[in-house]
Amino acid sequence: MGATNWGFKKSLWVFHLNAGACNNCDIEVLDCLCPKYDIERFGMKLVGSVKHADVLLVSGSVPRKVVPQLIEAYEQAPKPVAVVALGACGCTGGIFKDGYNFAGPIDKHIPVDAYVPGCPPRPEAIIDGIVKLMGKL
Amino acid sequence: MASTLSMILYFLIFPGLLFTAAVGLLTTWVDRKVSARVQWRVGPPWYQPFADILKLMGKEIVIPEGAKRTGFLLAPLAGLAAVGVVSMILWLTNMRGTGFVGDLIGVIYLLTIPSLGMIIGASASSNPLASVGASREMKLVLAYELPFVIAIFTAVTKISPMSLRLDSIIQYQDANGVLLGSASCIIAFIVCLLCMQAKLTYPPFDIPEAETELMDGTHMEYSGPALAVVKTTQAMMLFTLPVFFITIFWGGLKLTGWGLLYTIVKYVIIVTIAVLIKNTNPRVRIDQAVRFFCGPVTVLAIIGMILAVAGF
Numbered sequence: 001m002g003a004t005n006w007g008f009k010k011s012l013w014v015f016h017l018n019a020g021a022c023n024n025c026d027i028e029v030l031d032c033l034c035p036k037y038d039i040e041r042f043g044m045k046l047v048g049s050v051k052h053a054d055v056l057l058v059s060g061s062v063p064r065k066v067v068p069q070l071i072e073a074y075e076q077a078p079k080p081v082a083v084v085a086l087g088a089c090g091c092t093g094g095i096f097k098d099g100y101n102f103a104g105p106i107d108k109h110i111p112v113d114a115y116v117p118g119c120p121p122r123p124e125a126i127i128d129g130i131v132k133l134m135g136k137l
Numbered sequence: 138m139a140s141t142l143s144m145i146l147y148f149l150i151f152p153g154l155l156f157t158a159a160v161g162l163l164t165t166w167v168d169r170k171v172s173a174r175v176q177w178r179v180g181p182p183w184y185q186p187f188a189d190i191l192k193l194m195g196k197e198i199v200i201p202e203g204a205k206r207t208g209f210l211l212a213p214l215a216g217l218a219a220v221g222v223v224s225m226i227l228w229l230t231n232m233r234g235t236g237f238v239g240d241l242i243g244v245i246y247l248l249t250i251p252s253l254g255m256i257i258g259a260s261a262s263s264n265p266l267a268s269v270g271a272s273r274e275m276k277l278v279l280a281y282e283l284p285f286v287i288a289i290f291t292a293v294t295k296i297s298p299m300s301l302r303l304d305s306i307i308q309y310q311d312a313n314g315v316l317l318g319s320a321s322c323i324i325a326f327i328v329c330l331l332c333m334q335a336k337l338t339y340p341p342f343d344i345p346e347a348e349t350e351l352m353d354g355t356h357m358e359y360s361g362p363a364l365a366v367v368k369t370t371q372a373m374m375l376f377t378l379p380v381f382f383i384t385i386f387w388g389g390l391k392l393t394g395w396g397l398l399y400t401i402v403k404y405v406i407i408v409t410i411a412v413l414i415k416n417t418n419p420r421v422r423i424d425q426a427v428r429f430f431c432g433p434v435t436v437l438a439i440i441g442m443i444l445a446v447a448g449f
Contacts, residue, residue, distance in 0.1 A: 007191030010184070038178040040169070043185050048352030051199055051360040054192065078197040078360040 008054065008080070009134050011043040015053030015077070019070050019106065021060030024120040025087040029057065031123045039127060042134070055082045055133070058110075061089035061096040064103040074110040082133055085112045086126070088119040152228030154221040154373075161372035162186035167405075168375070168412050175416045186372065193365035201358050203263040212258030213359070213366040219250030220373040227303070227380050231390040236304035241293065244303070244381065245286060248336070251370050252278050255345070255355045258367075262358035270354025273423050274345035277335055280430035281342075285332040287438035291325035292316055292385045294445040307389040315388040320449045324441035326386050330407070331434055333378045334414055335426070337371065341418035342426050379407040 016029055032039045033046065047053055050073050062070060074083070085106045088094035093105050106112055113136065116129035147153055165186045173180025200206055223244050230236045252274055259271035293299055295316055296309040306316075316322040335342040346354035359367050383390060383403050390400050421429070 003191050004195030007188040007193075008195060010188035011192045013189075035177040038173070038180075040173060040181050041179050043181050043188055048348050049357045051358055052353065052356075052364060054196075076199060078199050080196070 005137070009137050012054045012082075012130070012134070013047045013052055014044055014055045014057050015047055015050050015073075017050075017056055017058045017070070017073055019058050019060035019066045019090070020063040021087065021089060025059035025090075028120045028123055028126060029059075029086070032126055037123045037127060039130070042130070044130065050076050051078060053077050053081060055084055055130075056110075057084050057086055058106050058112075059086040059090050061093055061099070062103050062106055062109065063099075063101045065101070067103050067109060070106070070109055082113040082137065083110055084114045084116060084129060084133060086116050087121055088117055091115045091117050094119060147229065148221060148225050152232075153225040154217070157221060157224040157373045157376055158369050161374075161376035162190065162369070164375050164408055165372045167408060168415075171409065171412045172416050175413070186368075190365050190369060193368070194362050196361035198361040198363050199358075201262055201264060204358065205261040205263075208257055208261035209358070210363060212254040212261065213363060213370060214254075215257075216251035216254035216370045217366055217373070219247045219254075220370055220377055223247045224373065224377045224380070227377065227384055228390070230303045231307065231384060232392065234304050234307075236302045239301045240303050241289070241301045241306075245289060248374075248378070248381070249278060249282065251374060252336070254370075255367070258359070259355040259357075264358050266351045267355055267357045270345045270347075270351050270357070274338075274355055276423055276427055277338075277342060277345060277430075280427040281332045281335040281434075284328050284430060284434045284438040285336075287435070287442055288325040288328040288332070289385060291321055291438070291441045291445045294442065295319060295322060303384060306385060310388045315386070317386045317388075319445075321441045321444035322386055324437055324444065326382065328434055328438045328441065329382050329386070330410060330414075332430075333382070333407075334411060335430070336378060337374055337411065339411060339415040341414075341421045343420055344423045344426055347420060375408070375411075379404050379411075382407060 016026065018026060031037060050056075056074060056077060058070070060066070083106070085091050089096060090106050093102055096102050114129050114133040116126055118125050149155060163183070163186070166181065166183050169185065170180040200209065226240055226244060230240065256271045256274050259267040259274070292306060293301060296306055300306070310316055317326060338346055346356060351357070356364065356367050380390065383400065387403050391397065392400065
């Protein structure tokens with residue numbers, strides 16, 4: 001398992017799942033791919049299909065309508081898969097925690113491995129969170 | 138018996154699967170690194186493709202609900218085996234001069250198997266986006282296959298006596314200089330480079346796996362080791378096609394002395410051209426791609442053929 005685990009750490013393919021976010025976290029995720037931050041240095045890349053994912057990067061406060069899709073996406077991802085909650089909404093609910101359609105932060109529905117708070121989190125914070133996740137794997 | 142065993146070893150290890158996969162994966166790193174530098178980024182470390190494959194080997198295979206299990210899982214393996222055989226034929230012909238009548242036709246035929254494998258696999262996956270990708274791949278294969286074959290046969294027409302054996306093409310070039318020195322073969326080589334872009338599904342012809350609209354299209358439902366097979370097949374195609382073009386048009390592979398250096402330089406030039414075309418062109422629509430290959434490219438290939446018949 002040693003070699004596979006090494007490969008897993010060095011090549012995290014990220015599937016970005018928007019669970020009712022305001023798009024601000026999503027823009028910061030795209031910033032990470034740009035020349036200034038370039039997370040491909042660590043072997044990370046964004047993939048289009050959840051079947052290729054090693055990391056589910058979930059942003060948003062999870063409204064009630066999104067819960068089934070969130071759980072389905074998690075079940076479809078090939079295991080082992082790590083989940084990262086992105087932004088204040090993803091971690092705690094943020095300013096939407098008392099909303100009428102708020103259905104709990106992400107870790108109420110799927111197990112979360114790393115939290116990246118911030119509204120929106122800076123690209124440095126996202127990279128820091130991912131590096132901590134790599135240390136944990 | 139001994140020759141059967143050595144053929145199996147040739148197929149599995151040296152010119153075949155293992156060697157081609159290793160060099161092909163290293164070439165995908167060159168591709169990613171050059172792309173990153175073009176975009177002013179740093180890019181991944183050299184071991185990145187190997188880490189990707191190792192990781193995919195350790196993951197679960199998710200079979201989609203309603204998929205045809207056998208076809209879904211066996212189709213990529215057919216592609217992998219076909220590229221391995223092509224690589225073995227090319228290298229054995231180059232290294233030891235062994236060939237058989239019509240091996241050129243065999244190579245052209247085997248080079249379409251990976252595309253066919255992806256079409257079958259994507260159709261078996263019961264995913265609407267994957268089947269859109271499969272139908273686009275089918276149209277693309279139908280469009281580029283004709284100019285590709287005409288361009289390859291330009292080289293066959295050019296040598297004398299005409300022969301469908303790879304080793305006689307190499308021998309002719311050893312005696313009379315590389316085919317790329319003639320006008321007809323330069324045209325054929327350009328056509329081949331354009332078709333290579335489509336065979337590898339690189340931009341501007343990455344229509345079957347369009348990342349932004351089809352989410353990787355034909356590969357969409359593959360995961361874990363099956364995706365590793367798909368990625369390895371693509372990497373091996375990236376290695377095998379330039380080797381094929383060097384064999385046909387550019388004097389064959391020379392593996393001793395300065396010839397080795399020239400061979401590597403030729404290979405790197407072809408790969409770099411492919412990567413630069415990939416990074417400087419947007420994706421075209423499928424109808425534009427089909428019109429492009431059936432129109433200008435086929436006409437260009439036929440002009441090259443006519444020039445070859447006229448003796449240029």
